[in-house]
Structures are given as structure tokens and as C-alpha cells.
Amino acid sequence: MIVAILALQGAFQEHADVFHQLGVETIELRQKSDLSQPFDALVLPGGESTVQGQLLKQLDMFDLLQEKIRQGLPVLATCAGLILLANELTNDDRRYFQTLPIKVKRNAYGRQLGSFVTETDFRHIGNIEARFIRGPYIEDVDPDVEVLATVDEKIVAVQYHHQLAMAFHPELSDDVRIHQYFLSMIQHTEGL
Numbered sequence: 001m002i003v004a005i006l007a008l009q010g011a012f013q014e015h016a017d018v019f020h021q022l023g024v025e026t027i028e029l030r031q032k033s034d035l036s037q038p039f040d041a042l043v044l045p046g047g048e049s050t051v052q053g054q055l056l057k058q059l060d061m062f063d064l065l066q067e068k069i070r071q072g073l074p075v076l077a078t079c080a081g082l083i084l085l086a087n088e089l090t091n092d093d094r095r096y097f098q099t100l101p102i103k104v105k106r107n108a109y110g111r112q113l114g115s116f117v118t119e120t121d122f123r124h125i126g127n128i129e130a131r132f133i134r135g136p137y138i139e140d141v142d143p144d145v146e147v148l149a150t151v152d153e154k155i156v157a158v159q160y161h162h163q164l165a166m167a168f169h170p171e172l173s174d175d176v177r178i179h180q181y182f183l184s185m186i187q188h189t190e191g192l
Contacts, residue, residue, distance in 0.1 A: 001024055001025070001041075001187075002025045002026070002037075002038060002039045003019050003025070003026045003027075003039065003042070003043060003186075004026070004027050004028075004034075004039035004041070004042050004043070005026055005027070005029065005043040005045065006042070006043065006044050006045060007029055007030050008030065008051075008052055008055040008059070009047045009048060009055065010045040010048065010080055011045045011046045011047060011078070011169060011172070012028065012043070012045045012047075014045075014169075014171035014172060015043045015045055015076075015171045015179075016028075017171075018170075018176055019179060021176060022179060022180065022183065024183065029065075032059055032061050032064070035065070040074070040186055041073065041074040041076070042069070042075045042076070043076045043077075043078075043081070044075060044077040044078070044081025044082075044084050044085065045078055045079075045081055045171070046079030046080050046081065046169050047080045048080060049080035049081075049106070050094065052084060053084060053096045062096075066097045069085075069099045069163070070099055072162050073162065074162040074163075074164075074186045075099075075162065075163045075165075076165075076178075076179070076182045077100075077164070077165040077166070078166055078170065078171065079133065079166075079167060079169060082100075082104060082136060082138075082166060082167055083096070083136055084096040085097050085099055085100035085163060085165055086098070086100055086103065086104040086138075088103045088104070089103070089105070089106055090103050090105050090139055091106055099163065100145070100158070100160050100163050100165060101145060101160065102138050102140065102141045102142070102158060102160075103138070103139045103141075104138055105138075106136050115131075115132055115133045116132050117131050117132070120150065120151050120156065122148055122149045122157060122178065123146070123147070123148040124181060125177045126177075128149075128173070128175055128177065129173045129175060130151060130156065130166075130170075131168055131169045131170075131173060132151075132156075132168050132169075133169060135167045135168055137151075137154040137155060137156055138155035138167065141155060145160045146158060146159045146160070148164075148166075164181070164182050164185060
């Protein structure tokens with residue numbers, strides 16, 4: 001199994017470290033030619049969604065990745081990655097992949113000083129630590145989107161078919177269970 005990690009900007013190395021700890025090979029996607037390598041899943045890391053979206057288009061990677069996601073490529077998206085997947089942003093006119101039928105509010109918890117760590121119950125996993133860094137939250141989901149976690153009655157993690165997305169940074173925690181859960185999703189997708 002090979003997990004591709006978008007490595008244009010943001011917290012991509014931290015995801016790679018978790019997957020390596022779990023014995024999973026990763027590759028970094030930095031240019032269009034990297035998309036010709038075989039991979040079984042994709043990570044869209046936290047960072048600056050606007051910068052990542054612009055670079056995806058400038059480097060001519062956007063359409064190919066969007067098509068792979070639409071065709072069922074499993075995706076783990078954190079923070080900015082969640083914004084890249086969302087169908088709609090309630091406080092921004094920009095749209096990116098639009099493969100996840102949710103509405104997201106960008107920078108919902110304020111600036112860097114509004115960053116915080118809390119605990120929440122994550123469906124299928126249990127109690128986890130959730131680190132928010134200028135995090136978004138999900139304001140609305142379509143009926144077929146499964147809500148996995150909430151914080152203060154705000155939705156912060158969802159699953160929609162092969163897409164697992166959250167507003168926080170599990171890669172910054174010592175707890176690897178969310179990445180393990182994602183790997184089980186990949187194996188389930190491969191078995192279909």
C-alpha cells in the first residue's frame with residue numbers, strides 16, 4: 001500500500017511520519033509528473049488552503065487529482081484539506097475540489113491565537129485529542145455524510161464514502177488511531 005501526500009505546503013511531513021510509524025510507504029506529490037506514480041490513497045494536509053489551491057492549479061495537478069477523488073480514491077483531509085474538499089465555503093467565494101457535500105466556515109476559530117487542544121469522541125475510534133490551528137468547522141452536511149466528531153456542538157470530522165475529513169490535526173498527536181482507521185478504509189475500498 002502506498003499513500004500519496006500532497007507536499008506543496010503545510011503539515012505534510014507529520015502525516016508521512018505517522019504512516020511510516022505504521023509501516024506504510026508514502027510518496028510526496030510536488031509536481032504533475034508525481035501523479036503518474038502508483039498510489040492507493042491521498043492525504044490533503046493542513047496549511048493554507050488558498051496557497052495549496054493556487055499551487056494545484058498553477059502546477060496543473062488540480063484536474064487530475066479531482067478526477068481521482070471523484071473516481072473513488074480514498075482521501076484523508078485535515079484542516080486546509082477539508083476546505084479543499086468542501087462543496088461550499090460559507091465565508092469565502094473560492095471553491096476547490098467540491099467532492100465532499102458539506103458547507104465549511106474557514107478560520108472559524110479565529111487567528112493563530114485562537115488555536116487550542118481539546119478532547120472529543122470520534123465515532124468508530126473513541127475519545128481522541130483534537131488540535132485546532134486556525135481551524136475551520138463544518139456548518140452543514142448532506143444527509144449521506146456521516147458525522148464522526150463534534151466540539152461544542154460544531155461538526156469537526158466527517159466521512160463521506162472514501163473521504164475522511166476533519167477540521168483538526170491528528171498528525172500532531174501521538175495517537176495514530178485516525179490514521180489506522182483511514183488505512184482500514186483503504187483496505188475496504190480495495191476489497192470492493
